[in-house]
Amino acid sequence: MPKQDLFTSPDYFLLDELLTEEHRMIRDTVRAWVKKEISPIIEDYAQRAEFPQHIVAQLGELGCFGPTVPEQYGGGGLDYISYGLMMQELERGDSGVRSTASVQGSLVMYPIYAYGNEEQRHKYLPKLASGEWLGCFGLTEPDHGSDPSSMVTNIKDAGDHVLLNGAKLWISNAPFAQVAVVWARDEEGVIRGLIVERGMEGFSTPTTHGKWSLRASATGELVFDNVKVPKANILPNVKGLKGPLGCLSKARYGIAWGTLGAAMDCYDTALRYSQQRMQFGKPIGAFQLQQKKLAEMITEITKAQLLVWRLGVLMNEGRATPAQISMAKRNSCETAKNVISDARQMLGGMGITGEYPIMRHMMNLESVITYEGTHDIHLLITGMDITGYNAFK
Ligand code: TGC
Ligand code: FAD
Numbered sequence: 001m002p003k004q005d006l007f008t009s010p011d012y013f014l015l016d017e018l019l020t021e022e023h024r025m026i027r028d029t030v031r032a033w034v035k036k037e038i039s040p041i042i043e044d045y046a047q048r049a050e051f052p053q054h055i056v057a058q059l060g061e062l063g064c065f066g067p068t069v070p071e072q073y074g075g076g077g078l079d080y081i082s083y084g085l086m087m088q089e090l091e092r093g094d095s096g097v098r099s100t101a102s103v104q105g106s107l108v109m110y111p112i113y114a115y116g117n118e119e120q121r122h123k124y125l126p127k128l129a130s131g132e133w134l135g136c137f138g139l140t141e142p143d144h145g146s147d148p149s150s151m152v153t154n155i156k157d158a159g160d161h162v163l164l165n166g167a168k169l170w171i172s173n174a175p176f177a178q179v180a181v182v183w184a185r186d187e188e189g190v191i192r193g194l195i196v197e198r199g200m201e202g203f204s205t206p207t208t209h210g211k212w213s214l215r216a217s218a219t220g221e222l223v224f225d226n227v228k229v230p231k232a233n234i235l236p237n238v239k240g241l242k243g244p245l246g247c248l249s250k251a252r253y254g255i256a257w258g259t260l261g262a263a264m265d266c267y268d269t270a271l272r273y274s275q276q277r278m279q280f281g282k283p284i285g286a287f288q289l290q291q292k293k294l295a296e297m298i299t300e301i302t303k304a305q306l307l308v309w310r311l312g313v314l315m316n317e318g319r320a321t322p323a324q325i326s327m328a329k330r331n332s333c334e335t336a337k338n339v340i341s342d343a344r345q346m347l348g349g350m351g352i353t354g355e356y357p358i359m360r361h362m363m364n365l366e367s368v369i370t371y372e373g374t375h376d377i378h379l380l381i382t383g384m385d386i387t388g389y390n391a392f393k
Helices: 021-038 042-048 055-062 080-093 095-115 118-130 242-276 288-316 322-346 348-352 358-368 375-387
Strands: 135-138 154-157 161-172 179-185 191-197 219-230
Touching (some): 021 055, 080 288, 095 118, 095 135, 095 242, 135 161, 161 179, 179 219, 191 219, 191 242, 242 322, 242 358, 288 322, 322 348, 348 358
Antiparallel strands (some): 179 191
8 A cells, every 4th residue: 555645835924925826836746746656655765775767757757857947958948946846845755856856957957058069958958858868967076075176087188089087976866877967177277077978988887885865866986997088078168166066056056945845744744743643641742842843843944945935036036146055055954954853753763764754854864964065064155255254275
């Protein structure tokens, strides 16, 4: 008997009224898909540490890959609130599902669209948008995580192609990806973006095993051993670290919405449980200590919902700054972590089982709070923005 997903979205400040009819329709479509296709299966995939590969084509069909990319390249031509709502609903199901979509849309399609030429756009974007191809994004290296400016992966000129050498670690989607957007240093030391395809000689993608977090998402390495990459695969329109960081801005924005989906799922689960679970002759929701947890959860979720909505408006107007995006990513991760932790306690022993989604969300958040810039890095970005002092170095 498949599990029934009873999720009801908390909307304490009637934020639905800030959305257009199209936004609500997009949100409800993705929500219905998650209820039907993700909730019944995701716990088992996570327990088995297996990536549900069949969802890639479904995500493409739903329009979750590159929703803000123009329609002429297979994207959705939608605004940033629509994109945020999609990520919220996907992560309500599982952070790994949202990760698959964020990487494909923000970290693979976006750089090909923003930094690629017409030929590259037409060759790759429609296949990525439909889910025919899966992509991954290689920035992090074994010895260079928070500080990608020190990367050692490199390219050397070899006529009509370059020779790519080095390795990337912790790469979402890598084991299943047909295409990798990879960042490497050229002979002048300038960081360049390249499109590397599966099958190129010397390119391998070993799977990373043993994760306790994001278990339904495939993570791997990218290993480059003298890979001949045609010069036609170099992204021509960006040079330097601002290339990958520009992609991260889009993905971090999606995470700011997404993690609230996970928080909303746990709040909703805990609220329903508190009304059904009887102890000392009363529903546990009738005890002040449990009400305090629920009241604080909904307060923090509501504040974060307002923040991401406003950020979405600024994104649509082209006025959102990287530092504002950092603040929202950090705040949403923290909100989600705290909400999930309280929700887990409220379910007592049941909170640690796969009968409920809470423990899976909790473990997932440990990755989400680390990737796309750690919690500390985002705090330092805010610190630098408000004081003018760089505390990174
Ligand atoms: P810095 O000197 O500050 O900046 C270099 C150039 O980049 C520009 N820039 C940005 N541009 C767009 N968006 C942003 N967010 C930007 N941040 C900076 C900046 O203006 C400058 O431009 P220019 O023209 O002057 O050259 O660089 P830095 O080396 O001092 O580094 C700053 C720092 C630490 C904030 C940055 O390195 C950083 O964000 N580190 C964190 C690394 C990170 O987030 N890695 C993520 C890897 S991908 C990933 O985790 C995917 S998970 C996917 C999933 O499964 O969902
Ligand atoms: P480190 O940079 O070694 O940081 C270790 C600790 O030191 C952290 O607490 C950090 O906050 C702290 N620290 C570092 N520098 C400073 C400083 N200046 N001041 C104060 N504290 C500091 N990367 C990709 O490129 N593509 C992907 O698809 C991708 N997917 C991922 C999926 C998963 C499941 C995970 C876990 C990671 C993924 N990453 C990916 C990598 C991720 O972005 C990095 O893990 C992250 O940026 C942190 O790098 P690190 O793990 O090397 O930690």
